[in-house]
Every structure is written in structure tokens, then in C-alpha cells.
Amino acid sequence: MPATIIDDYKVFPRIMMAVVTILTYQSVHWFMSLDSPTLEQAGLVSVCMGALTGSFGIWMNGERSSKSKGE
Numbered sequence: 001m002p003a004t005i006i007d008d009y010k011v012f013p014r015i016m017m018a019v020v021t022i023l024t025y026q027s028v029h030w031f032m033s034l035d036s037p038t039l040e041q042a043g044l045v046s047v048c049m050g051a052l053t054g055s056f057g058i059w060m061n062g063e064r065s066s067k068s069k070g071e
Helices: 002-009 011-032 039-070
Strands: none
């Protein structure tokens, strides 16, 4: 029963998306609080945003493909 709940509700992907979203949110707020950000700091935030975008795209595509397999 617990394994079925974890699989049906996709608990781990949802937790991972929440963690990536929170970490990106924190990095953006850290960057905006800097007085004079450097190029390296801007690059770090850019990579974090790119990782969030990629993760979200993969997650949404996975949700769509798993629904079509069930039909």
C-alpha cells in the first residue's frame, strides 16, 4: 500500500521540484540583495534559473506522457 501511494501521487518528483524551486527563489533573493553583483554571481543565478526551467520542462513532459500511457 505505501509503495502504491508513493507511485500514484509521484511524491519524490514533487518534493524534488519543490526543493529546486525554493533553492532558486533563495538564490534570486540573495542576488537581488547584493550591492554590486559580479559576473560570477550573475552566472550562478543564471545557472540556477536554467536548471529550474529545465527541471520544470522535464517534469511537465513526464506528467503528460504518464497520463497518455494510462489512457
